Amino acid sequence: MERITYRELRSTPKVWGVMALCAAFVGAAGLSVLYIEHHGHIVTGMNNQVVWGLPHVFAIFLIVAASGALNVSSIGSVFGKMAYKPVARLANVLAVALLMGGLAVLVLDLGRPDRLVMAMYTYNFTSIFAWNILLYTGFMGVVAVYLYTLMARGVDPRALKAASLLAFVWRLALTTGTGSIFGWLVARTAYDSAIMAPMFIAMSFSFGMAMFMLVMILTTSITRRVYSPELRTRQARLLGVFVAAVMYFVIVHHLSNIYLAKKGAYESWILLNGGVYTKLFWIGQVLLGGIIPMFLLFHPKIDTRKSYVLLAALLVVLGGLAQLYVIVVGGQAFPLEIFPGFEVSSSFSDGVVNAYTPTLLELSLGLGGIALALMIAGLAMKFLRIVPENLSDDNVDPSLLAD
Amino acid sequence: MTQLPTSTEKKLGLVIDLDTCVGCHACEISCKGWNTVEYGAPLSDMDAYGGDPSGTFLNRVHTFEAKAEGCASQTVHFPKSCLHCEDAPCVPVCPTGASYKREEDGIVLVNEDKCMGCGLCAWACPYGARELDQMAGVMKKCTLCVDRIYNDNLPEEDRIPSCVRTCPAGARHFGDFADPESNVSKLVAERGGMDLMPEQGTKPVNKYLPPRPKADVNGTQMPALEAQSEEITGFLGWLDRTLEKI
Numbered sequence: 001m002e003r004i005t006y007r008e009l010r011s012t013p014k015v016w017g018v019m020a021l022c023a024a025f026v027g028a029a030g031l032s033v034l035y036i037e038h039h040g041h042i043v044t045g046m047n048n049q050v051v052w053g054l055p056h057v058f059a060i061f062l063i064v065a066a067s068g069a070l071n072v073s074s075i076g077s078v079f080g081k082m083a084y085k086p087v088a089r090l091a092n093v094l095a096v097a098l099l100m101g102g103l104a105v106l107v108l109d110l111g112r113p114d115r116l117v118m119a120m121y122t123y124n125f126t127s128i129f130a131w132n133i134l135l136y137t138g139f140m141g142v143v144a145v146y147l148y149t150l151m152a153r154g155v156d157p158r159a160l161k162a163a164s165l166l167a168f169v170w171r172l173a174l175t176t177g178t179g180s181i182f183g184w185l186v187a188r189t190a191y192d193s194a195i196m197a198p199m200f201i202a203m204s205f206s207f208g209m210a211m212f213m214l215v216m217i218l219t220t221s222i223t224r225r226v227y228s229p230e231l232r233t234r235q236a237r238l239l240g241v242f243v244a245a246v247m248y249f250v251i252v253h254h255l256s257n258i259y260l261a262k263k264g265a266y267e268s269w270i271l272l273n274g275g276v277y278t279k280l281f282w283i284g285q286v287l288l289g290g291i292i293p294m295f296l297l298f299h300p301k302i303d304t305r306k307s308y309v310l311l312a313a314l315l316v317v318l319g320g321l322a323q324l325y326v327i328v329v330g331g332q333a334f335p336l337e338i339f340p341g342f343e344v345s346s347s348f349s350d351g352v353v354n355a356y357t358p359t360l361l362e363l364s365l366g367l368g369g370i371a372l373a374l375m376i377a378g379l380a381m382k383f384l385r386i387v388p389e390n391l392s393d394d395n396v397d398p399s400l401l402a403d
Numbered sequence: 404m405t406q407l408p409t410s411t412e413k414k415l416g417l418v419i420d421l422d423t424c425v426g427c428h429a430c431e432i433s434c435k436g437w438n439t440v441e442y443g444a445p446l447s448d449m450d451a452y453g454g455d456p457s458g459t460f461l462n463r464v465h466t467f468e469a470k471a472e473g474c475a476s477q478t479v480h481f482p483k484s485c486l487h488c489e490d491a492p493c494v495p496v497c498p499t500g501a502s503y504k505r506e507e508d509g510i511v512l513v514n515e516d517k518c519m520g521c522g523l524c525a526w527a528c529p530y531g532a533r534e535l536d537q538m539a540g541v542m543k544k545c546t547l548c549v550d551r552i553y554n555d556n557l558p559e560e561d562r563i564p565s566c567v568r569t570c571p572a573g574a575r576h577f578g579d580f581a582d583p584e585s586n587v588s589k590l591v592a593e594r595g596g597m598d599l600m601p602e603q604g605t606k607p608v609n610k611y612l613p614p615r616p617k618a619d620v621n622g623t624q625m626p627a628l629e630a631q632s633e634e635i636t637g638f639l640g641w642l643d644r645t646l647e648k649i
Contacts, residue, residue, distance in 0.1 A: 040538040042449040047457070048534050051522035111520015111540030118499040118517050126406060129498035129523050187492060187529035187603065336531045338465075338483075338600065 002395050004086045006385035014222040015382065022375040029368020032361040033108045041111065044362050049354035050332045055109040057324045058366030061207060062102030062373055063136070063178055064200060065320075067171040068208015068242075070095035070143060072235070073150075074171070077164030083231055083396050087216065089386035092147040094215055094377050095171075095208070096140055101373025103136060105365055128180050135174045142170045151385070175204045182327065189266040190331030195256070199249035203320065206242035209235065210316035215377060217310055219387060226392045233303040236312065240297030243316060247290045250323075266334050270326065275353075277330040280322045289319010329356055407494050411509035414580035415547055416487050416608035417567065418587045418596055422615050424574040426464055426480030430566035434462040434484070437548065437565035444515070447538035459536045461485070461545045462566055474616035482566070482575070484545035485532045486599060486607030487511045493524035493533060502542070509581075509608055510549055515541045529603045552577075580608055 009015050036043055046053040072091035076084035107113050124130050146167040149160040179200030185191035213235055220227040254271065257263040270277055296312040299305070333354045381387050438461060439445040448458035462484040470476035487504075491511050494502050501517035502524050504510070513524075518541040525533040525542065533544050548564035551557060561568060567575040578587035587610070590596060596610035618624050635643055 040447070040449075041535070041540065042457075042537040047537075048525070049531070051525045051535055111522070111535055111542070112518065115499075115517070115519035118501070118519050122499045122501075122517050124495070124497055124500040126495035127498040127523070129496065129521060133498065181523070185526050187527055332526070336529065338530065 002390055004391065004395060005389045006089065006387060007389045008385055009219070009223055009378075009382045009387065011382075012223070015378070018218070018222060019375060019378050019382075022371040022378065025364075025371030026368050026375060028364045029105075029108075029366075029371070032364040032368070033113075036109075036361055036365075037113075043359065045357045045359050046362075047354070047356070049335075050329060050356040052328055052332065053356060054325070054329075054358035054362040055105050055365045055369075057321060057328050058369050059102045059105040059109070060178065060328065061317075061321055061324050062098045062105065062369055064175060064204045064324075065207040065211045066095045066098035066102060066139070067175045067178075067201075068204035068206065069098055069212045070167060070171050071205055071208055072212050073146070074164060074168040075238075077146075077150075077160060078168045083234070086388040086391050086396070087212075087231070089147065089150050089384075090216070090219075090377075090381070091212055092143050092150065092167075093380045093384070093386050094212055094373075096143050097373045097376035097380065098208075098211060099136060099139060100376055101369040101371075104372055105369035109362075109365060128177065128184055132174075132177045132181065135170070135177045139170055139174050142167050171204070172201060175201045182331070187336075188331055188334075189263055189337070190270070190327070190334055193253065193257070195249060195253050199246070199253060202242065202245040202249050203323070206239065206246050206316055207320045209239045209242055210313040210320070213239065213309060213313045214317065215374070217306065217313070219381060220391075223387075225387065225389055228391045228393050228396045229303055229306075230393045231391065231396050232306070232309060236297050236302050236309045239313065239316065240294050243290055243293050243297065246323075247286070247294075250285070250290075265337070269334055269353075270330055274330065274333075277326055277333065280330075281326045284322025285319050285326060288315050289322055293319070332356075407489075407491060407504050408506040408509075411489075411504070411506055412581070413508040414489075414608050415508045415510055415552070415578070416580055416587065416610070417484075417547075417564065418576040418578070418590050418610050418612060419482055420572075420574040420576070420590075420594075420612040421479055421481060422574075422594075422612060423572045424464075424480045424482060424570075425572050426466055426478075427571060428464050429569050429571055430482055430575060431460060431462050431464050433565045433569035434545070435460055437551070438546075444536070444539045446543065447536050449537060457537075459534045459543055461534065461543060469614065473619055475618050475622070477614065477617055479614050481611075483530065483532065483599075484566075484609075485511060485547075486530060486605070486609040487545075487547060489606035489608060490604065492527040492529070492603075492605060496523045496527045498523070508579075510547045511544070512546055512549065513542050513544055515539070515543070518542050529600060529605065530607075547577075580610075 044053060069091055072084060073088035075081045076088050107116055110116065119130065119133055146163040149155045149163045176197040179197035182191040183193055183196030216227055254267060258267045270281060272278060293312040293315045296308045299308055302308055333356055335352060335354060435446055446459040446461070448456065450456050451458065462482060465481040465483055467479055467481060468476055469479045487510055491504055494504055494511065498521060499517045499519060501514045503512060503514065505512065520535060520540040520542065522535055525535060533542050536543050551565060552562050554562060563577045567577045576587050576590055578585040580588055582588060590612065591610050594612040596612050598607050599611060616625055634640070
């Protein structure tokens with residue numbers, strides 16, 4: 001058993017090729033932002049009824065996944081599964097990179113992104129949004145300290161433990177804050193539920209682990225490094241458990257909504273008659289993002305089938321985007337019930353499902369966020385010693401993996 | 404920190420009489436006109452002359468069908484703008500404190516210089532009364548014509564919200580709900596003025612006077628309300644009486 005060594009990625013055409021591809025997406029997103037800023041939000045699909053659209057779906061996905069990616073590191077440092085420790089550095093860097101990608105999308109899609117500074121010196125402590133600004137920026141600082149304790153020599157193990165515990169608690173608070181944006185929206189039928197916060201925590205575990213595994217598989221493939229099949233299998237099974245946890249929360253959420261008379265119409269709409277939202281829920285979120293990944297991840301031969309892991313992680317990401325689309329856009333598309341029980345008609349979207357068709361500009365901005373996150377993580381891997389060079393089964397003590 | 408005031412000295416707001424509103428949209432157009440001319444930035448319009456026009460309006464007239472038991476169904480026109488709620492959910496959610504409620508008169512406003520257009524207040528408002536101006540990138544809403552009602556440069560009769568000044572049916576009334584002797588308080592007391600969606604607990608200041616059934620299922624007309632206007636005299640009075648006879 002060798003000592004785990006970390007090396008910067010070597011400059012190869014494949015490494016720079018991936019970076020160039022990411023840069024192209026980031027560039028396209030930048031152009032989209034300029035176009036939207038010049039012409040106003042009217043060139044997007046968003047309107048007064050659907051004020052948050054596709055960019056927010058990507059932004060929230062990335063923010064939630066950031067918190068979950070850090071979990072890979074916490075499993076080693078907080079929960080004592082030392083076999084996860086070799087990938088802790090990458091998990092920390094990826095967590096910050098994903099958060100940066102998500103925040104970039106969120107900020108650039110504001111009505112006035114230039115006014116972001118307002119949120120820093122005219123701060124409203126009663127706003128859950130304002131709390132999240134602290135939680136997001138604080139997350140980066142806490143993870144930076146945690147990363148330092150992981151990478152620096154001669155750090156007291158108690159300092160590492162304390163930093164990892166703080167980061168773990170912070171990430172729980174961060175995802176609780178993100179979920180509470182929706183949980184505290186009393187005015188909308190689709191939200192107003194305390195289960196949103198724990199559901200978002202489960203989603204973060206799932207999306208973050210999936211993103212981590214995709215990055216790990218991609219990185220080790222293009223750099224010809226080893227990703228211990230034993231560790232990969234363990235992480236894959238854990239991902240399966242996280243996917244199941246998300247499904248559990250989704251089921252409980254919808255069942256409890258169905259029990260409430262005031263939410264019955266919304267549930268009937270989203271589960272049965274919601275058109276694209278219903279399809280996204282059943283096909284995107286449940287089938288592609290839940291059932292098929294679980295089938296793959298709990299397959300008896302998952303240990304020898306890297307392709308199963310890759311496919312499952314990809315499906316979890318796509319299913320996660322579908323889930324957030326249903327939550328964010330579907331919740332707004334359902335009309336406000338100002339006159340319950342009356343036939344309502346007007347030229348202002350009364351009583352009808354609010355229309356929203358995402359534009360290419362919005363898709364470009366969202367994909368740019370993912371590309372930016374990958375680019376930041378890639379640059380960190382290129383210049384920092386965070387990716388293990390010899391993460392083979394022989395170097396991962398199986399006894400440390402055992403439950 | 405932006406917090407809602409526990410109480411306000413005045414409670415300025417509107418009473419909208421759904422019994423007399425004829426759905427002419429004059430209040431909407433007048434509001435748009437005043438705020439486009441006098442506002443810091445115009446309320447933008449998009450594709451105004453195209454196939455799919457849209458724009459920013461601070462007041463919109465909705466229409467729905469209502470049918471009380473034993474009565475014929477009727478069309479009700481329902482003007483809706485910000486209700487200047489006492490417990491306004493749009494205020495505490497604003498991350499920059501751009502959204503606020505004035506302690507002196509209870510008007511809920513947006514400081515557009517502080518608004519970054521995140522849209523969370525639009526989510527929080529159960530009435531859908533907030534509008535993100537797509538061109539300006541900031542949230543806009545009814546100001547209760549704060550730039551009219553305290554404006555000493557205007558004739559006194561014009562120091563009321565533009566929509567109230569314009570309404571040809573006299574369906575809109577402006578006043579202070581904190582004063583039980585005000586015109587609006589009396590109207591609400593006499594006609595059973597009600598809150599919009601009281602179950603939300605936002606305690607809207609604006610009130611609606613409910614539409615009365617116009618006829619029963621047999622077509623029998625209901626008695627008219629007592630006339631609010633004074634008897635017209637002179638030439639116009641003679642003309643009115645003459646036309647009534649035709």
